[in-house]
Amino acid sequence: MLPHKNQTLRVVLILGSVTALTPLSVDMYLSTFPAIAADLKTDMSHVELSLTLFFIGIATGQLFFGPLSDRFGRKLPLMGGLLLAALASFLCAVTPDIGSFIGFRFVQALGICAGTVIARAMVRDMFDHHEAARFFSLLMLVMGLAPILAPAAGSILSRFFGWPSVFYFIMAAALLCLVAVLVLLPETQAPNRSVRLTKVFHTYLDILRNPGFRHYALAGACAQAGMFAYITGSPYVLIDYFGVAPEHFGLIFGLNAVGLIGFSQLNRYLLKHHDFNRILRVAFSVILFAGLGLIAGTIFNFGLVGVALLLFAYVASLGMVMPNALAGALAEEGGRAGAASALAGSLQFSAAFVSSGLIGLIHATSPVPLMLVMGVCGTGAFVISRRRTVA
Secondary structure, rough: OOOHHHHHHHHHHHHHHHHHHHHHHHHHHHHHHHHHHHHHOOOHHHHHHHHHHHHHHHHHHHHHHHHHHHHHHHHHHHHHHHHHHHHHHHHHHHOOOOOHHHHHHHHHHHHHHHHHHHHHHHHHHHHHHHHHHHHHHHHHHHHHHHHHHHHHHHHHHHHHEEEEEEEHHHHHHHHHHHHHHHHOOOOHHHOOOOOOHHHHHHHHHHHHHOHHHHHHHHHHHHHHHHHHHHHHHHHHHHHHHHHOOOOHHHHHHHHHHHHHHHHHHHHHHHHOOOOHHHHHHHHHHHHHHHHHHHHHHHHHHOOHHHHHHHHHHHHHHHHHHHHHHHHHHHHOOOHHHHHHHHHHHHHHHHHHHHHHHHHHHOOOOOHHHHHHHHHHHHHHHHHHOOOOOOO
16 A cells, blocks of 8 residues: 555655665674674674674575565564564573674574565555656665764764673664554555465566566665675775775765765655666666776776776666665566565675675785776676666
């Protein structure tokens, strides 16, 4: 059902908030790694493993919550996921050892991913693919604030109240979202007993056979994999290689996040006048240019300014790619939007895991690995995007 105009802002804030729990749970605790390692008497590599397991939990958990939301309606599985996320966040805060912490981070991811996958399915319930792209762009305005504000908020909380306070904050945020979903969010999908959870694997295979879903989802996942490579590799490239001061790195990182949000809102405006496929063609072309430019920069030494501008172009263009590619992937999957949303999300995080893992595995002494991975991701996204469109 379509929300009334006076309900739109409320729905945007709630769905944006539950989706923002994912970047919040990543970005808020990055600065606490040394404190966690010292308090739990471990090394940094084990603390970093908690982030790896978190991404695996996000990728796999979506595959369960998507079909559950098709079978039992959207709100019940969403509230269950938020409750699980809150409980796991509390356990992360009070855990006595690193092994338990890593395990609870995985459980936390399983709960938090419900917000991401079910929010997308609810948008598909309410809108056709063109309007869904506009609504996804509006959601990015809310959820996009998390990568900008979360690192500073996590540092402040950890400094004054200790690293467990970060997880108490995430717990409180999950509980607030749970109350908002229960009281204020309308149900958009009635329970459907024809959805057979025992046939989930076959459902996913059938969705993958749909060329529309496959090419939009894979192109979007490939493009976003480049962004996760950037998140993983940019601290070394900008701080260690180019000599950017840490506080200035935060400024560059924040400006790129602002660009992502800004382009998502430009996308929302352009969708009033242009088909989303046309916008996608331009956005994927920019990502191709930026990716190839980053590879060329390693050969011809573009310098800090040139690299920073190309990174901005790549990341900001995702503000147009992400909502439009997701809308295209879900366009023909109305009856199983939950499963399709889950599969699209799982593909994105799986690709992100591979790209960020490649950066982490290569102990680089130059920007070459990051530039090559982003260049390959940008080129792959462009090539895949040319294969199929939804009218």
